[in-house]
Each structure stands twice: as structure tokens, then as C-alpha cells.
Amino acid sequence: MNIVFLDAGTVVLDGDVELSGLEALGRFTPYDNTQLEDVVERAADAEVIISNKVLISREAIEKLPKLKFIAVSATGYNNVDIVAARERGIGVSNVPGYSTDSVAQQVFAAILQHATHLAEYAADVERGEWEKSEIYTILRYRCFELRGKKLGIIGFGDIGQAVGELGLAFGMQVLPYRRGAIADARFQRAELDTVIQESDFLSIHCPLTPDTKDLLNKDSLKRMKPSAFLINTARGGIVNEADLVEALKAGVIAGAAVDVLSAEPPRGNPLSAPGIPNLILTPHTAWAALEARQRLMLGVQSNIEAYARGEQSNIVNPA
Structure with missing residues (x-):
């Protein structure tokens, strides 16, 4: 052969x-x-x-x-x-x-980075900011615990459920959305509008179809909490990329982690432009443990x- x-x-x-x-x-x-x-x-x-x-x-x-x-x-x-x-x-x-576990752990790497500002604090130390501090620490970024926060999940197949299980382990309230019923009694299905409007973290795990293309767009992003953080490790076309850039620059949402784009590698994609605030952009690596x-x-x-x-x-x- x-x-x-x-x-x-x-x-x-x-x-x-x-x-x-x-x-x-x-x-x-x-x-x-x-x-x-x-x-x-x-x-x-x-x-x-x-x-x-x-x-x-x-x-x-x-x-x-x-x-x-x-x-x-x-x-x-x-x-x-x-x-x-x-x-x-x-x-x-x-x-x-x-790649179920690999993707799920990258989702939480992004969530934890947003919650702890680990990379920013490490960069401050690298620049010598701690040595110059007048107190024993640097209290520069507002961090918070995940316990009690709402984790919305759009698409609740194997990866979505793995993300939900990690959310439960951190004491989060998981709001999963899928079209069909959810058999696992640990999770109660939420309506899509509820997931979009109430989530502190919103993670995308549905396939890209005509129904889900641009599911997260200018209008739906405006319905999210201003403090919300969006994670997309599914498919690029599910999130309207130009609308997301606009939302991040205007402070409509607090931040986003994006691992997938509508065309890869990007050629002139608005999300790959430098200087977009509160964006973590990775080169389609969530699957690659x-x-x-x-x-x-x-x-x-x-x-x-x-x-x-x-x-x-x-x-x-x-x-």
C-alpha cells in the first residue's frame, strides 16, 4: 500500500x-x-x-x-x-x-488569564516594575475568582460538556445551550438569549452552519454584559470578526480569546491587526496538545x- x-x-x-x-x-x-x-x-x-x-x-x-x-x-x-x-x-x-481535553483546557487557560492577568503581572516583573514598587506587591490589575461566575456554552457536544465540567470544578454556574435536550443531570439547558445576556464568560463550541454563521454579531455582542469575556475555539465564521473588533475597541465587552478565524492563515483579517484591546489571538492551536x-x-x-x-x-x- x-x-x-x-x-x-x-x-x-x-x-x-x-x-x-x-x-x-x-x-x-x-x-x-x-x-x-x-x-x-x-x-x-x-x-x-x-x-x-x-x-x-x-x-x-x-x-x-x-x-x-x-x-x-x-x-x-x-x-x-x-x-x-x-x-x-x-x-x-x-x-x-x-482533541476534546486539549480544547477544553485552552478555553480555561484563556479564562484564567482574563481572571488573573498572569501574563501582564509577569511582564511587569520582567520590566523591573516590582523592584521599583513602594509596597510589597504590585496591585495594578483587577483580578477576580471564578466561583459563582456564569459560564455560557453555545454548543454542548463533547467539547462543550468538557468545558462545562471544568466550569463546575471551579464552582461556576454553567449555562449550556444546544438545540436538543441535555441528558446529563448536572447541566440544565438554557435558552440562547439567556446564555448571551447573562454569561460572564461565553464559550463557543457549535459547528459552523448557515444558521450559526455570524451568530455573534454587532447586535448579539451588544446584548452581552459589558464585563463579559468571549472565547471562540470552534470556527471563525461563527463570530463576525469586524463586529468583534469594533466591540472590543468600544468596550462593549471586556475581552475575547479567539483561536480560529474565517480564513487561516489570516491575510488582512481585522482581528490580526495590532493594538486591539483585550484580545488574546492564538493561531488555531487549541486542538494541538x-x-x-x-x-x-x-x-x-x-x-x-x-x-x-x-x-x-x-x-x-x-x-
């Missing part, structure tokens, strides 16, 4: 994720990254393609007669034309659930092994 990994550099950092299991399946060729125009050339002899974010278009699929299986090394698979793959009888698999990346590649390997046995595992385009 000939396996080509088009963008291994999006998953492996200095060899920290073991790929020997894939090497054992046949001829294995990893590339750090692959430009769109190089996909067909690099995958010309591939029976299996692994891709995290490299686009596998209809045009590419039609030019790869040896291709039999596409293993997406992610949960989302919108980089693959699954209709064109189905027409060719090519299975497409994904890996759900591998070492353990999560290890689980991801084990999941990819398992999906390919199932294909080799003539079985289906996490197939997203069933015939």
Missing part, C-alpha cells in the same frame, strides 16, 4: 508524534506541507492520501486513478470533495473526538487499517 501524507508538518513537531505505525502499513511518504498545484504530482502513485488541511478537489481526484482512500487527519473534512470521492468509490474518513496529536494519528492509522481489511471506520461519505 502506497500512503502519502500531504501535510505532516501540521501534526508533527520535531518528530514528537510517532508515525512508525503508518510506515509499517506500506510505502509511506510524508511531506511537511503541499501546495494545491503539487497535490496530483505528489499523490500520483498513492492508494491512500492523508491530509489535514490540504485541499483534495474534484479535479485532483479525477487525475488520481490509483487513489482508493482519503484519511483526513482532523475532525472536519471540508477540505475534501466528498461527493467526487463517493462517485469514484473512494472512502473518506475523519477522526472525531481526539501533544496527547491530542498522538490520538489523532493513532485514529488515522486505525482508519487506514480498517480500509486495508475491507472494513469501514469513521467514513464520512458512505456509498
Whole structure:
């Protein structure tokens, strides 16, 4: 079996994720990254393609007669034309659930940073501010405890629930919103307007759909508390980015942590401009804890092994 990994550099950092299991399946060729125009050339002899974010278009699929299986090394698979793959009888698999804990802990890293101003105080010390202080400390930033604060969660799947569980551990009041019922008795479903208007922290965990595009916009941001803090680790298009910049500059909300943008990497995105107050912007890394990346590649390997046995595992385009 000939396996080509088009963008291994999006998953492996200095060899920290073991790929020997894939090497054992046949001829294995990893590339750090692959430009769109190089996909067909690099995958010309591939029976299996692994891709995290490299686009596998209809045009590419039609030019790869040896291709039999596409293993997406992610949960989302919108980089693959699954209709064109189905027409060719090519299975497409994904890996759900591998990054739940990684994302949840980054949500709380942002929450705790906003509550404690840890980075600002550390920077003050680095600049020598503590040494110049006339008292034993520096009391410059208003910090607060999480206990009793309201944590709103829009989208209450595995990641949303993991965030909710961390909220309970900190003594927070969790306000989860999802369209369907919530089976876990620890959590009581709240209405969307309630979540937006009452949350001290609002964390987004729903998929990007026509219904959720620009869900957080100028109007909904104005309905949030002025002291509220917004966290988006889901998809960029759920929050209107220009509206969020305006809200942060005007003090409509107290701050935001954003890990995902509508186009990545950003090219002229308003959120990537310098000097936006009270914004923590990270480069789509919430998923990327070492353990999560290890689980991801084990999941990819398992999906390919199932294909080799003539079985289906996490197939997203069933015939």
C-alpha cells in the first residue's frame, strides 16, 4: 500500500508524534506541507492520501486513478470533495473526538488569564516594575475568582460538556445551550438569549452552519454584559470578526480569546491587526496538545487499517 501524507508538518513537531505505525502499513511518504498545484504530482502513485488541511478537489481526484482512500487527519473534512470521492468509490474518513481535553483546557487557560492577568503581572516583573514598587506587591490589575461566575456554552457536544465540567470544578454556574435536550443531570439547558445576556464568560463550541454563521454579531455582542469575556475555539465564521473588533475597541465587552478565524492563515483579517484591546489571538492551536496529536494519528492509522481489511471506520461519505 502506497500512503502519502500531504501535510505532516501540521501534526508533527520535531518528530514528537510517532508515525512508525503508518510506515509499517506500506510505502509511506510524508511531506511537511503541499501546495494545491503539487497535490496530483505528489499523490500520483498513492492508494491512500492523508491530509489535514490540504485541499483534495474534484479535479485532483479525477487525475488520481490509483487513489482508493482519503484519511483526513482532523475532525472536519471540508477540505475534501466528498461527493467526487463517493462517485469514484473512494472512502473518506475523519477522526472525531481526539482533541476534546486539549480544547477544553485552552478555553480555561484563556479564562484564567482574563481572571488573573498572569501574563501582564509577569511582564511587569520582567520590566523591573516590582523592584521599583513602594509596597510589597504590585496591585495594578483587577483580578477576580471564578466561583459563582456564569459560564455560557453555545454548543454542548463533547467539547462543550468538557468545558462545562471544568466550569463546575471551579464552582461556576454553567449555562449550556444546544438545540436538543441535555441528558446529563448536572447541566440544565438554557435558552440562547439567556446564555448571551447573562454569561460572564461565553464559550463557543457549535459547528459552523448557515444558521450559526455570524451568530455573534454587532447586535448579539451588544446584548452581552459589558464585563463579559468571549472565547471562540470552534470556527471563525461563527463570530463576525469586524463586529468583534469594533466591540472590543468600544468596550462593549471586556475581552475575547479567539483561536480560529474565517480564513487561516489570516491575510488582512481585522482581528490580526495590532493594538486591539483585550484580545488574546492564538493561531488555531487549541486542538494541538501533544496527547491530542498522538490520538489523532493513532485514529488515522486505525482508519487506514480498517480500509486495508475491507472494513469501514469513521467514513464520512458512505456509498
